[in-house]
Amino acid sequence: MSKKVRVRFAPSPTGGLHLGGVRTVLYNYLFARRHGGDFILRIEDTDQGRYVPGAEEYIIESLRWCGLEPDEGPHKGGAYGPYRQSERKARGIYEKYARQLVEHGHAYYAFDTPEELEAMREKYKTADNPSPQYNHTLRKKMRNSLQLDPAETQRLLADGTPYVIRIKLEPDEEVTFTDMIRGEVTFSTTGVDDKVLLKADGMPTYHLAVVVDDHLMEISHAFRGEEWLPSAPVHILLWRYLFGEDKMPQWAHLPLILKPDGNGKLSKRDGDRLGFPVFAMNWTDPRTGEPATGFRETGFLPQAFVNLLALLGWNDGSGQEIFTREELVAKFSMDRVHKGGAKFDFEKAKWFNHEWIKRLPASAYAPQVAALFAEKGIPIPAHDLLRPAETEIPLPPVTPLVPETITDISGAPLLDLAALEAGLIPPPPAPNRFERVLDLVKDRCTLLPEFIPQAAFFFQPPATIDLDAVKPKWNEAKGLFFAEFIQQLELAPNLVAHALEAEFKEMAAAKAIKPGELLMPLRIMLVGGKFGPHVFDIIALIGKDETIRRIRHTIQLLNFTP
């Protein structure tokens, strides 16, 4: 009679969505899908002082970009709403449980002001104990319902004196639970303080809210960052007092993602300092105006982002590194998540992206890349975006890209060919000219913006031409050769890369010039520099008119500059 798997991601809307946050989402998502369960988004906005407008929308949009959509959440609704804790508070949900705890002697009222607390910490601070806790000893010296006589407590309450409700922890109690990653973990209540459960403004703290909401939302498994481990005993005790420990979800405390150099949690600062993104998408803090770049805008594919995050702290033991989301769903298990934190390696992250760019058909990212070109003032002509069937201009064959070659590292096709043949999924569209260009150069692109320098010359003549690479070996014979080559091109009925190449080499042989002596100049005429795919594929794609124009143009430059 195992209950249905229900997991949640519960961020507080205080800023951009951090790498570690996305990974927590991912593990939640994978676990839910793996077990046919639900994945819930819950907004923990109990600290009105830290609330940042727009952060919630940003989080939802980030999840959408990653393809990790919740089944329930503030934007989707669901049977367990509302999904914002501020709205749940308005319904008196948390207060009810806080009062119940007080009635049962597991919690108490505390009237201490922030100033009094500060004074207490100052007063009891010693070299041995730099941070005195509000606990079973010190609470005896504070203003709370445990010390005050009941009448006085009632009077303060009746007067509307601000108060909080604190959990009452007895010393020397062992609290043990089984973590899905770490196994059995034990704490003594002696080390933990009487945490505030309900704040003076009536809002619950995380400690109360997480327990109450996990219960009310019937959460079966609760995953969160390792930084929560020390407060786990409070949550266990709350479960014990409120709903019964047997009803408690199974916990898993995820290892931290560490900065690449040194140690410590990866922060936005580290990204700025070391030059890589830390957030999923661009984020500008509305209050400080401080911008932060995202993986999306840096040119990462969501497939790659999800893939690299999955492997940061988990692996299936097989050595496979490239996983589709479907494969991850099929293979993910919490007991293969590492205990230790992992340093983030941006070089490896880029490798994942490169792999995904290479493996995916260009149609998977052509729209984003087209947008990048447009931003750079190189709009892609509409006819280059038409499907071959929609245009009468035939596309020349270039280096073929067959779906069979799109495979993961084990050789299994990423494109489900069986499903394709059975007609279960629509066939990928025949690539248009733009996509052919991208397919031709994608081996050279690690990040999406790199398509611009690698492919711009297909859409406009090169801005600069590296004449210095040609001049030293340029002579009249070569000039004659190219003049003749232009004539041949003009006569050619259509351009086929390999036929062109054969013709070119025949002509070179007839003139007793080594083909290599001519290939580089030709490349520079077309591309502007010493890079790019096979020259004859380029000619086939830019067409003979443009090819002739560029050759003539460069020859002119060569003649006029000594």
Next chain:
RNA sequence: GCCGCGUUGGUCAAUCGGUUAAGACGCCUCCCUUUCACGGAGGAAUGAGGGGUUCGAUUCCCCUACGCGGUACCA
């Protein structure tokens, strides 16, 4: 300080007591390529230290060191 969690190459990591301690990223060398890449072949590089347990420890236990996290009316 106290409490907790960690610790295999520079980084991600496999190993569930017996291995020449995988693989990947990065780096280096070579091959392929009349460019740049891609691809292929090879190379350098690892069990924090000390005690146990055991016929045998990277693996199990303890101690130390180091790192990290927590120690808020923040999450």
